[in-house]
Amino acid sequence: MKSEFEQRRAPRKRASSPMPVIDVMSEGVVGQLGNLSATGLMLLVGNAPRSGVVQQVAFTLPDTQHREHRVEIGIQEQWHEPAASAGQYWAGYRIVAASEDDVRAIDEWIGPPAD
Numbered sequence: 264m265k266s267e268f269e270q271r272r273a274p275r276k277r278a279s280s281p282m283p284v285i286d287v288m289s290e291g292v293v294g295q296l297g298n299l300s301a302t303g304l305m306l307l308v309g310n311a312p313r314s315g316v317v318q319q320v321a322f323t324l325p326d327t328q329h330r331e332h333r334v335e336i337g338i339q340e341q342w343h344e345p346a347a348s349a350g351q352y353w354a355g356y357r358i359v360a361a362s363e364d365d366v367r368a369i370d371e372w373i374g375p376p377a378d
Contacts (some may be wrong), residue, residue: 274300276299278296282295282323288318294306294354295316296369308343311354319360319374321334332364334361338359339356341355
C-alpha cells in the first residue's frame with residue numbers, strides 16, 4: 264500500500280482547455296479541472312469547499328481515438344486555498360471511488376509516466 268506522500272507524487276496532467284466538473288447529485292458545475300492524477304485532482308472552484316466534504320462528480324475525458332468518456336468518481340476534499348483571482352479557490356481532492364472503466368480512462372488520459 265502506498266503512503267499518503269507517494270500518492271501525492273502520482274503523475275499529474277494539467278487540463279489544457281476548460282473541463283467543467285459537475286456534481287452528480289445537483290448537476291451543477293463544481294469547478295474547472297486544474298489537473299488530474301490516478302489518485303486525485305485539483306479544481307478551481309468559486310466557493311471554498313467544506314473541509315473533508317465527499318462528493319460524487321463527473322467530467323469528460325477524450326480517449327486515444329478522440330471519443331469522449333464520461334468519468335464519474337467519488338472525491339474527498341483534502342485542502343483548499345485562495346486562488347489569485349478574487350472569489351476563487353484551488354481545492355485538492357483525493358479519489359475515493361471509481362469504476363475500473365473510469366480508472367482506465369484516467370490512466371489513458373494521463374499517459375505513461377515521464378522518465
